[in-house]
Amino acid sequence: MSAVGHGNRTLWIAFGANLGIAAAKFGAAAITGSSAMLTEGVHSVVDSSNQLLLLWGRKAAKRPADQYHPFGYGREIYFWSFIVAVLVFALGAGVSIYEGIIHISDPEPAVSPIIAYGVLAIAFLLEGGSTLEAFKDFKQHKGQLGWIQAVQQSKDPPGFIVLLENGGAMVGIIAAAIGLGISQYTGDPRYDGAASVVIGLILAIIAFFLAYESKALLIGEAADPQMVAEMHRMVEAKTGVTAVGEILTVHSSPDQITAMLSVDFDDNISARDVERLVCEIEREFESRFPMVHALYIRPYSSVDRGPPC
Template identity: 55%
Template sequence: MQASPAGGWRANLVIYAALAANLGIAAAKFVAAAITGSSSMLTEGVHSLVDSGNQGLLLYGQHRARRLPDAQHPFGYGRELYFWAFVVAILIFGLGAGVSIYEGWKHIADPEPLHDPTINYIVLAIAIALEGTSWWIALKEFAAGKGELGWWEAVKESKDPTGFVVLFEDSAALAGLLVAGIGIWAAHAWGDPRIDGAASIVIGAILGVVALFLAREAKGLLIGERADLGMIAEIRATLEAEAAITHVNHVRTVHSAPERVFVAISADFADSLSMGEAESLVERMEKTLKTRMPVISSIYIRPEKREDAIDASPIG
């Protein structure tokens, strides 16, 4: 899966759409919660407010990631986007899920009197329309970037967290709206406000599951993930096509940003090559690889005898 450039307009379209939707929805939900005393509506308001902050953090992460390399960070600041994606996951878990479960427990222990739910239904309808629009935009953009990969495989292979973070946030938001609507209806249908509190706990559980998944994916990116397997295969094939290279020992890659890849190569050069010829070969290979794959930001090619190479990686 090809990642969108950090800060690219396609990724930003998804984030801005989600931010606009969540700000409007949060305001409407808090007003409805204040009027009706609904626990699940208050929970949904907190959820939308947290999501709004999350989109702001992703935009901030994109901005920070675009800084140029310097002496302190010679490979650039691209992974800062991964850091802020991890922070977003923690906020969803801590604020979104935590507050939701706490509010639900509080309203079960001390239920508030039921109020006319009409305004809640109106707000939920508006929220579903806005959130659904944001979700559809995120879904379309992610589908456009995943190529022939399956949805789950595309998420696992993606090196740009902005797309799948917003997609999963919006999916969780829609699920939460559905649960909130059912909880409000059931509480009034059966005359038991504790059901509304239970709905808040269910919403918190949904957010917790999504947050843990996003944290795991962001952690992998933050630690450093390999490039696409097709790209690794192309690098190896390019090197093996060179007559002066007798064997490619290994090709190791790591993403330093969604569109920046560092490549380390160990190859066995023909014994007949002089030092000058080997240097020329390395320069030519670096130029060829960067031309074919512009996402390669840095290449390190090490001449090394096949029997001396230690390949700890099952790939390459």
């Protein structure tokens, strides 16, 4: 799974799709006077703000390191991804469930079927295009990993947030169409409210998963195990290195890794040779692992099996 590579194009497409859906809902609300459709329009505007937060997070994460943040601002993207997950839960799932309960307890007269299905059709087409773009982007970078495993190992949350959020929206549109159809068939508008509750529950599950993955990255996740194993082999193969102990890595952003290595150097080489060897390892890391922005090497004795000195 590539840690980097997801561009902003998918985010801008999702942003445009949500604004288009919001415009369709506001138009329907203006024609019918439906308060539910007006609320849905506001809901779509809020959804579009999620993409803006992710775009801002990516921009803020690229700020250079300074004296107050010596490792840079890379984790900005993880913070804003977590905020988006919270918003999906609070304003997506929460509002949908609330609206559903209100419409079940106090049913509102159904909106014109032509207008209602027209809005759903527009939403389906726009969300479908956005979801397809997110699907292709994520598939390109997941490699041979399965979808769930790729999401769990991804270090770039906007890539999977847009995919899962849009996928949930697609399922929600289908659920809304089914609820609307049953309401019209039975003449009972409460089924429409029940569909809204179902949509809210779907969004709640997605939001919980997004928050869980974003929290893990915000706390600090290690680099890909294959990359760590390659680091180990590369350093251990050096003449003058007798063993490589613990390798600690942490992602500061999708394309920034801090690595700390415990290395047992040959006792028969001089301090100058150790310095030369450390410089050689650093240069090779810079070439082979460009995402490693900070590398720290500490000596230890593999004979004593003790901690680094």
